[in-house]
Amino acid sequence: MPRKRVTTVFALITLVSYLVPAYPGRAQGKVPVVADHNELAEIPGCEYELRGWIGSYVRNITQHWLTVAPQSNPGLLEMLRNRDRKPLRGFWGHEGEYPGKYLTGAVEMLRLTRDEELRRVLDEFVRTLISYQASDGYLGP
Known part of the structure; x- marks a missing residue:
């Protein structure tokens, strides 16, 4: 696998592991709101x-x-x-x-x-x- 592709894969994995759990409503078009919880916390049951x-x-x-x-x-x-x-x-x-x-x-x-x-x-x-x-x-x- 070319070096550039490997770098892209790691960047994608990092992005997915941090950003997707942070804003669970974004996929449904919801705007995230400030809440009394940690926005970067893992979503229970998310796989x-x-x-x-x-x-x-x-x-x-x-x-x-x-x-x-x-x-x-x-x-x-x-x-x-x-x-x-x-x-x-x-x-x-x-x-x-x-x-x-x-x-x-x-x-x-x-x-x-x-x-x-x-x-x-x-x-x-x-x-x-x-x-x-x-x-x-x-x-x-």
Whole structure:
């Protein structure tokens, strides 16, 4: 798939996951009104069914990347556990953002797909991530 098409797919998925739940009445021509609730909150019971090449693409990202990444790349979290190891490793300073980037993408896909295997993987990932937080609150390499 060409790079431009991949970028377009991610932009579309992000747009759908944020904007569609925010204004449920827009499709019926209703104008959203200011209310006493969070406009960006998820609509209870709202589900998406992506078909065609976008649906296939989302399923492949979920099955072949997001659910296997923590096991395939244990360094994603291990660098946090071993941060005080001697001798110190030569990090560049930005490695601590990788778990957050993974979580950001995985949670968006979980909202979109409701994939139970991905939920299980994320539960384990977050539990492990929390366990590596230092007593002073530091969570980085």
